[in-house]
Every structure is written in C-alpha cells, then in structure tokens.
Amino acid sequence: MSYIHEITTDDHGHRHGTDGEITVTLRGEGRMFKRRGIKNFGSGLASEVCWLVAELDGVRVYQEGSNVIVTKEDLYP
Amino acid sequence: MAATVQIIEKNGAGGTPTDKTSGQIRFKNADNATVDTSNPMVKPGSGTDYSFEKWLRLNVTGGTYTEITNIKAYMDGASGLGTGVTLYAKAVASYATPAEATGTAGYADAFTYTSGSPLTLGAGPYTSTGEKGDHLVMMLAVGTTASGGITASEVLTFSYDEI
Numbered sequence: 001m002s003y004i005h006e007i008t009t010d011d012h013g014h015r016h017g018t019d020g021e022i023t024v025t026l027r028g029e030g031r032m033f034k035r036r037g038i039k040n041f042g043s044g045l046a047s048e049v050c051w052l053v054a055e056l057d058g059v060r061v062y063q064e065g066s067n068v069i070v071t072k073e074d075l076y077p
Numbered sequence: 078m079a080a081t082v083q084i085i086e087k088n089g090a091g092g093t094p095t096d097k098t099s100g101q102i103r104f105k106n107a108d109n110a111t112v113d114t115s116n117p118m119v120k121p122g123s124g125t126d127y128s129f130e131k132w133l134r135l136n137v138t139g140g141t142y143t144e145i146t147n148i149k150a151y152m153d154g155a156s157g158l159g160t161g162v163t164l165y166a167k168a169v170a171s172y173a174t175p176a177e178a179t180g181t182a183g184y185a186d187a188f189t190y191t192s193g194s195p196l197t198l199g200a201g202p203y204t205s206t207g208e209k210g211d212h213l214v215m216m217l218a219v220g221t222t223a224s225g226g227i228t229a230s231e232v233l234t235f236s237y238d239e240i
C-alpha cells in the first residue's frame with residue numbers, strides 16, 4: 001500500500017501535498033487532489049495506490065514516491 | 078486524513094453488502110457472494126451460458142475527506158479468461174436484484190475499459206459516508222468454444238479523485 005498524501009492550504013492560499021517525504025507545492029490558482037486507486041481488485045491481493053496531482057493551466061504533475069510525471073494527459077493508476 | 082473506502086458486492090433483493098476489497102469475485106449461476114464451486118457456469122452445447130450479474134460499488138466507511146469525484150473502473154485490456162469466455166461490464170445507477178443475464182445489450186466487453194479509456198461510475202462530488210457513484214455491473218458469458226475448468230483469474234482497478 002502506498003502512502004496516502006495529505007493536502008493542506010496555508011495562510012497565503014498555497015496548497016501543499018505531501019507523502020511524508022516529498023512535498024509538492026501549488027502556488028496560486030490551479031487545483032490539487034489525490035488520485036486514489038484500488039488495484040488488483042478481485043485477486044484477493046488488492047492494493048491501494050495514491051497519486052498526488054497538481055494541475056495548473058492544463059498541465060498536471062503526478063507524484064508517487066520518487067516518480068514524477070509532468071503532462072497534459074489524464075492518467076490513471 | 079483520507080477517506081476509508083471499500084468495494085462491496087451486493088446480493089439479494091435488499092442488496093446485502095459484502096466487503097470484497099481484499100476478496101475475490103466468483104461468477105456463477107446464482108446470486109451470492111460466496112467464492113466456491115457451487116452453481117458453476119456450464120459450457121453450453123449451443124448458444125451461451127450467462128452468469129448472474131455481479132453488482133459492485135464503492136463504499137466510504139469513514140475517514141476524513143472533503144469530497145470524492147471522478148469514480149472509474151477499468152481492466153488491463155487483455156483478457157486471460159480464455160477462448161469462448163467473455164466478461165462484460167456496465168454502469169448502473171439504481172440497484173436491482175442480481176439476475177441471470179439473458180444477453181449483452183447495454184454491456185461492453187469489460188476489457189475495452191482500460192486506464193486510457195475507463196468506465197465512468199460517477200462524476201460526483203460525493204461527500205460523507207455510504208455507497209458512492211454508480212454500480213459496476215458485470216457478468217460472464219461462456220460459449221461453446223470454452224474449455225472446461227476454472228478460468229485464470231482477472232483483476233480490475235477502481236479509481237477516484239479525493240480532496
């Protein structure tokens with residue numbers, strides 16, 4: 001199971017998403033959310049995955065662990 | 078904090094839920110959540126043997142979150158069920174007692190729903206606890222070219238956005 005990110009907003013309105021080791025900060029407009037998934041459902045060995053997504057002007061940053069993807073694509077785990 | 082989410086299978090007239098998040102789903106000729114070899118699918122001499130429907134749904138049991146949106150379901154795009162065995166899927170809003178399917182109208186091959194083209198189970202936003210989004214209704218069709226025995230297992234992914 002991957003860590004489930006925490007998203008907070010500071011006094012300036014900036015959003016911060018962290019998995020406890022890496023923090024992604026979104027300054028100003030845009031949106032930040034968690035894309036969560038239950039994978040391998042039906043196998044008896046399902047696992048949870050959580051991606052942090054920061055989106056600004058149609059460009060998304062997906063972060064999971066040490067992996068970061070920057071794209072305009074709508075990706076699913 | 079985060080939402081605590083499970084995937085339930087619903088059975089019977091009242092939609093009795095069974096947590097299947099870490100379990101298995103067995104397509105059979107009966108409406109129950111038991112994974113056993115009772116009421117098996119039968120390779121037909123002609124035509125198609127359809128299973129009873131499986132009604133699956135995302136269920137939030139607790140945790141702390143603001144809203145859930147964009148619920149999706151998808152497969153890996155490559156069926157390992159073997160020749161003559163096809164898995165079908167569709168999204169349905171309102172629960173109905175699982176019945177033995179009689180055809181494929183309204184369904185699509187479940188393996189056409191992939192991470193690049195997932196099945197939408199609700200845009201939301203959804204809040205609080207309880208069942209969320211549409212039901213994922215699935216059924217299995219066995220044709221005359223199928224082999225006997227238990228097929229290989231297949232898996233699917235449920236995905237949703239959360240803030």
